[in-house]
Amino acid sequence: DLEAIRDQYPDRRAFYVVTLDISAADPTGDAVGWLEENTRVVGEHTGIHLFVSAQGELND
Numbered sequence: 001d002l003e004a005i006r007d008q009y010p011d012r013r014a015f016y017v018v019t020l021d022i023s024a025a026d027p028t029g030d031a032v033g034w035l036e037e038n039t040r041v042v043g044e045h046t047g048i049h050l051f052v053s054a055q056g057e058l059n060d
Contacts, residue, residue: 002016002031002034002035002038003034006038006053013052013053014052014053015042015050015051015052015053016035016039016050016051016052016053017048017049017050017051018035018048018049018050018051019047019048019049020047035051038053038054039051039052039053039054040052040054
């Protein structure tokens with residue numbers, strides 16, 4: 001549960017590594033929607049996406 005990870009460590013930055021398999025694991029799209037609303041994309045390489053939580057965002 002993505003919210004549980006965030007809530008367990010509210011003062012820390014969390015990274016989420018996601019592959020396209022997330023569509024098969026979560027056909028409702030709820031996880032992708034949560035990531036879009038609560039994180040920002042750090043990067044992508046060969047279908048592997050890295051997101052970072054809004055808390056303690058990376059400085060560009």
